Amino acid sequence: MKTEMPTIFSAKRTSFVRTSVIREILKLTVENSDMLSFAGGLPNPHLLPKDILSSVMESVVKDHSATALQYGDSSGYQALRTQIAEKLTDVYWISPDSISVTHGSQQGLDILGKMFMDSDTNVLLEDPVYLGALQAFSPYQPNFFSVPMEPDGPNFYLLEEILSQNKIHIFYANPSYQNPSTYTWSLEKRKRIASILDEKEVILIEDEAYRYLDFDGKVYPSVSSFRKRIDLTFVLGSFSKILSPGFRLGWVVVPEVYRSLFTAIKQGNDLNSNQFSQVVVSKLLERIDWKEHLRSIQTFYSEKQKILVSLLKEYIPEAKFSLPEGGMFLWVEYPKVSQKELMAGCLTNGVAMVPGSEFSPESKFSANFRMNFSFLGKEEMEEGVRRIAKVYRDINT
Amino acid sequence: MKTEMPTIFSAKRTSFVRTSVIREILKLTVENSDMLSFAGGLPNPHLLPKDILSSVMESVVKDHSATALQYGDSSGYQALRTQIAEKLTDVYWISPDSISVTHGSQQGLDILGKMFMDSDTNVLLEDPVYLGALQAFSPYQPNFFSVPMEPDGPNFYLLEEILSQNKIHIFYANPSYQNPSTYTWSLEKRKRIASILDEKEVILIEDEAYRYLDFDGKVYPSVSSFRKRIDLTFVLGSFSKILSPGFRLGWVVVPEVYRSLFTAIKQGNDLNSNQFSQVVVSKLLERIDWKEHLRSIQTFYSEKQKILVSLLKEYIPEAKFSLPEGGMFLWVEYPKVSQKELMAGCLTNGVAMVPGSEFSPESKFSANFRMNFSFLGKEEMEEGVRRIAKVYRDINT
Structure with a gap:
């Protein structure tokens, strides 16, 4: 609308x-x-768990307020970035430096829109697509293309056709339990699509906000983990669904060549993510049996x-x-x-x-x-x- | 740099x-x-005050977690918006609806940049100017103009000249204890400048992040409070200096005609401000002898x-x-x-x-x-x- x-x-x-x-x-x-x-x-x-949350809050106020009640690093609280790199990502080139903590994964979408999208940028979306991505990208006025979704991922024949007939710069995708279709890309499609994106030199914005919400406890490997062009792939994650949306924290795995630019845009947007929430979430990750x-x-x-x-x-x-x-x-x-x-x-x-x-x-x-x-x-x-x-x-x- | x-x-x-x-x-x-x-x-x-903070945290986790640990209204937590309208603003047309809670006042600058600034938008800055505003506005590529600062505010003669010779769309100013010059606009300049901005139909972005940091406890009336064109004036505030930057919360007083647009941009940027921090700050405002x-x-x-x-x-x-x-x-x-x-x-x-x-x-x-x-x-x-x-x-x- x-x-x-x-x-x-x-x-x-x-x-x-x-x-x-x-x-x-x-x-x-x-x-x-x-x-x-x-x-x-x-x-x-x-x-x-309320009891753990209460005790973490108490300890943050008592012992960590000098950090938690202050401005912080624009890329995020170092301890939290380390935990995200260790626990919540699967790409093989990961390090704490590759993690940027954002104000929800929605902010990751806005920063990537600002970073990449001009009126002559061709952006491929899944069809249907996560509405928040449309909201984040639209003000930057890229040209949208769409690939129809099937229960096991994008229609591969049509995807190939779009990529062959157009210079697509960015593919935004939500491969696991997609919002809204609920479809999940099969392992085979993840590999094939990673490979064709490498070949066509397409930047992937892989939105993994639902990564850990598999009903059977399965975790799919990210599409990014199959990419050879590790300079052309971003992975977005979120604490909203696995801890609480109240902390308003997400993250982006950022390829090395784009890190200084990503951080500079983050600074202009809002200086840094909520430091209090970052310390609380970091302590929660230490305390909870994950x-x-x-x-x-x-x-x-x-x-x-x-x-x-x-x-x-x-x-x-x-x-x-x-x-x-x-x-x-x-x-x-x-x-x-x-x-x-x-x-x-x-x-x-x-x-x-x-x-x-x-x-x-x-x-x-x-x-x-x-x-x-x-x-x-x-x-x-x-x-x-x-x-x-x-x-x-x-x-x- | x-x-x-x-x-x-x-x-x-x-x-x-x-x-x-x-x-x-x-x-x-x-x-x-x-x-x-x-x-x-x-x-x-x-x-x-740590003791009050501890007790507020405890009560938020215990009694308000359904609100504090959830997504929230893109314009901000209603109770907090009401408190800001009552305690922390001086413009006569204020209401809770005119307050939008932002992720620090820096985010207010980014949203207003996104809302107003194209490559043909003329933006007047103070000289020197708050660096974060340059960071927020620059990616939108407006034309910058500068008016030299004197200890009691902008040089009025030069300001008049700039406004007469150019169609200035926006004036970004930080009238109280300016960052970095530390200069504060005199009462007289506040009135005269409000009047000339009315006359020339210039949008004012008034950054009042330091409003309450007067060494003698004085509070200057905002320039916006003297404006007749209440559709052309925005006031930015911040909790960073009066409570803590760790909560990463600020606000913008938004004229009625711009509210739906402001909220829509905020949604695309990050859905909503940190709900947990908003509930905590609201409870702190209730508890602290302000x-x-x-x-x-x-x-x-x-x-x-x-x-x-x-x-x-x-x-x-x-x-x-x-x-x-x-x-x-x-x-x-x-x-x-x-x-x-x-x-x-x-x-x-x-x-x-x-x-x-x-x-x-x-x-x-x-x-x-x-x-x-x-x-x-x-x-x-x-x-x-x-x-x-x-x-x-x-x-x-």
């Missing part, structure tokens, strides 16, 4: 600024406590997903979706109704989903909705699906 | 990206614990300033500077030496200051250095000034 702009003085790029329906709906749910929202990508805030913590999150999401799946099958058997391997969403097709009408009816009846057209620069996916299952409790989910079913039946009679 | 760019693919705007010597020096001081730094604008981390807290900060800075002033008079009587009314810097002229040589000698001898040329798009102020007095203790300051004096004498013999 494009923002409606008043006829006021502003830079030309602002006509390309996009608002997010998700953020608008998030606002509605904050204002209206009766609204049941499948819209946001909200992790469950109770997955973080494998066990991830397993508990994965189990939690897996169970929530099963609940939503069985509710949809029970109340709206017409709804179509494929079963994701991980993540926090279902990508659901509601056949034979207008997306706009279903959306409006749902909001009126106190239930929210994100219309599929939001995830496409050309507003495709007019039958789909993205449904989050991580936030609502079981009873709320049931009531929510009931409300959707009622609206769906009312329209589709 | 321009970053040295590798010859690699990047957007055209990146050739305008500037690094900050301050951040480079900050990194040196982190790496070399013997380095005495007058360079950073580092507040003293011990000014925040007047007493500000007074203790002001007294602290006032005493630190006196110490540096007397050390400079004792060890380097040749050094020239005017006495600021507030803030955390002295703007010191070291006559008869090369800035580059003095800078290099200081770094070699374990003491850092920021060269004045950093604060000018044209690298003027080649005799000046900016010296911070808020961070170092008394003995460290003395040792630091001794080191500078030695280098100065070695060069200037």
Whole structure:
């Protein structure tokens, strides 16, 4: 959805600024406590062990305040960068220096947009694509290309065709439990695509925000880990889904040649990431049994997903979706109704989903909705699906 | 200082990206614990009452984690926006809706740069100017104009001339205890300049990061508070100097016509500001005796300033500077030496200051250095000034 702009003085790029329906709906749910929202990508805030968090907070205030309450390095808190390099990346050239801590992975997208995208930059997106990437990149006005997604990754034939017929500079992809399609690239496609990106000299922006949310505890190797051109591949990660979005921290693995530029842009954007949060997260990573913590999150999401799946099958058997391997969403097709009408009816009846057209620069996916299952409790989910079913039946009679 | 760019693919705007010597020096001081730094604008981390902070943290984790550990409104946490509107602004049209919470006031500068600045946008700066503003604005490639600063504000005659001879779109100013000159606009100049900006229809970006750091507890009315064109004036504030830079929070007072655009850009940049920090700061504002807290900060800075002033008079009587009314810097002229040589000698001898040329798009102020007095203790300051004096004498013999 494009923002409606008043006829006021502003830079030309602002006509390309996009608002997010998700953020608008998030606002509605904050204002209206009766609204049941499948819209946001909200992790469950109770997955973080409170006792450990309390004790970490106490120790940070007591023993680490000189660091935690100060400005910090624009690339991030060194101890945290080391932990990310050791625990949360799989590319073979990794070092703490290659990690830049960002204000959520969203800021990584903005910095990379600023770094790479001019009006003559050709940027390939997945179709559908993560809406936040459209928001981050659009003001820099690149030319967008799209490759259709299949359940095991991009359609390879079409990808090859696009790369052969156009000089693509950047490929932005979200290979694991993609937002919104939930599709995960197969191991084979990861390798083949890494190889063709090397051959065609394409910069990959690999968004791995959901990397650790596999329902069975599997971790796919990143596409970047298969690349030979390690100067042309960036990997984005996030603490939002594995610890808490409240700390607002993500990171980018930055190739050596781009590090000074990345840091200089970060400085101009906001000097440095939140130092207090960085120290807290670093201490949390020291204290939490990481494998066990991830397993508990994965189990939690897996169970929530099963609940939503069985509710949809029970109340709206017409709804179509494929079963994701991980993540926090279902990508659901509601056949034979207008997306706009279903959306409006749902909001009126106190239930929210994100219309599929939001995830496409050309507003495709007019039958789909993205449904989050991580936030609502079981009873709320049931009531929510009931409300959707009622609206769906009312329209589709 | 321009970053040295590798010859690699990047957007055209990146050739305008500037690094900050301050951040480079900050990194040196982190790496070399013997380095005495007058360079950073580092507040003293011990000014925040630890007992209150501990108890606030405990209550946030215990009672407010559902809010604090979640995503939030892109414009900011509502309770905090209300407090800012009530306590920390003086423009008559204020409301919580006019406040957007940002990731430090630096992010406010980046968002406003993105919102307003094209290659044909004329931006007037103070001369010297806050380096972070140059970093934020430069990638958007506006045309910079400069108005020379006097101890009571911009030279009004030259300001009038610039505004008459050019269509200036934006004026970026830091009227209170300016960084780096330490100059403060007089009440009279505030009124006259507000009026001429109204007349010429110029957007004012008023950076009030130091607003509450007056040594005598005085608070100047903002220039924006005198403007009639309330659609053309933005005020930036910061918690970094009055609470802690570790929370990385600032705010922007945004005119109504620009609010939806500002929020949409904020979303693309990083979705929302750090929610945990916002809840903590909001609770701190509830708990701290605000007047007493500000007074203790002001007294602290006032005493630190006196110490540096007397050390400079004792060890380097040749050094020239005017006495600021507030803030955390002295703007010191070291006559008869090369800035580059003095800078290099200081770094070699374990003491850092920021060269004045950093604060000018044209690298003027080649005799000046900016010296911070808020961070170092008394003995460290003395040792630091001794080191500078030695280098100065070695060069200037």
